[in-house]
Amino acid sequence: MPHIRLAIVGPSPCNRCYAACCKQNGHDWSVLLQTDDERRRFRPWAIDLAVTGDDGAVVVEKVLPYRDGRCIFLGDDDLCQIYEDRPLSCRKFECTGHFNRHGVGKHTRFIDLNPRVREMLESA
Ligand code: SF4
Numbered sequence: 001m002p003h004i005r006l007a008i009v010g011p012s013p014c015n016r017c018y019a020a021c022c023k024q025n026g027h028d029w030s031v032l033l034q035t036d037d038e039r040r041r042f043r044p045w046a047i048d049l050a051v052t053g054d055d056g057a058v059v060v061e062k063v064l065p066y067r068d069g070r071c072i073f074l075g076d077d078d079l080c081q082i083y084e085d086r087p088l089s090c091r092k093f094e095c096t097g098h099f100n101r102h103g104v105g106k107h108t109r110f111i112d113l114n115p116r117v118r119e120m121l122e123s124a
């Protein structure tokens, strides 16, 4: 039987959030740098991360680390301090796309690890 998906219209409600996706929530790193340009621009802050793929091959990626459980570019006011220049991973992320992704009530790990986000989306 196919999964039933519950669509949410519109973008993620970031104006009601507490920057959940910029805080440590299951990953050991805050942002995966995806392009050569951002690997160059963020080189002073980036660290190497060895990732093992499904085929067992190890690839070394460049990532931004957390500091005290927060992205190093997240201000004390929970706003991104480099918003205009933020990496592609940040631009693409929409928590709404993780909500009910695998059928009603079956979310991705991000939603399961962030119950406040789940509650926010459930009340949207
Ligand atoms: S967790 Fe969702 S609502 Fe909150 S800041 Fe991130 S994308 Fe926006």
Ligand code: SF4
Residues within 6 Å of the ligand: 021, 022, 030, 031, 071, 072, 073, 074, 075, 079, 080, 081, 082, 083, 086, 087, 090
């Ligand atoms: S770079 Fe900005 S948008 Fe991306 S995780 Fe850090 S604080 Fe959040």
